[in-house]
Amino acid sequence: MRSQITSAGSSSAVPSRKAVIVALRVWGDRLAPAAAFVGLVVIWEGACRLFAIPSFLLPSPSAIVRAGLEVSATQWLGHISATLRVALMGYAAAIAISIPLAVALVNSRF
Numbered sequence: 001m002r003s004q005i006t007s008a009g010s011s012s013a014v015p016s017r018k019a020v021i022v023a024l025r026v027w028g029d030r031l032a033p034a035a036a037f038v039g040l041v042v043i044w045e046g047a048c049r050l051f052a053i054p055s056f057l058l059p060s061p062s063a064i065v066r067a068g069l070e071v072s073a074t075q076w077l078g079h080i081s082a083t084l085r086v087a088l089m090g091y092a093a094a095i096a097i098s099i100p101l102a103v104a105l106v107n108s109r110f
Helices: 017-050 061-070 073-107
Strands: none
């Protein structure tokens, strides 16, 4: 019988091919959404420049960033608070309508 003794020098410090493939898949799965987003933004920017699309129709990402940086922090806070207020009012209206409607439907014999 042969003995199963391995020396320290013969231990595999290099990962197996299967482990490398699994690691690449994991990293690919993690990076795919970010890569898709970056690719989409690059295509969008390129299309806006290549086809000279008017900015009122479809602004390029660089124009959007430039315009966003021109707005002061107080204006951002004012717009954010207005948007949040409208969203919360819509949420409250949805609850005020849906809960009584759900109770009426549950209690209905029809």
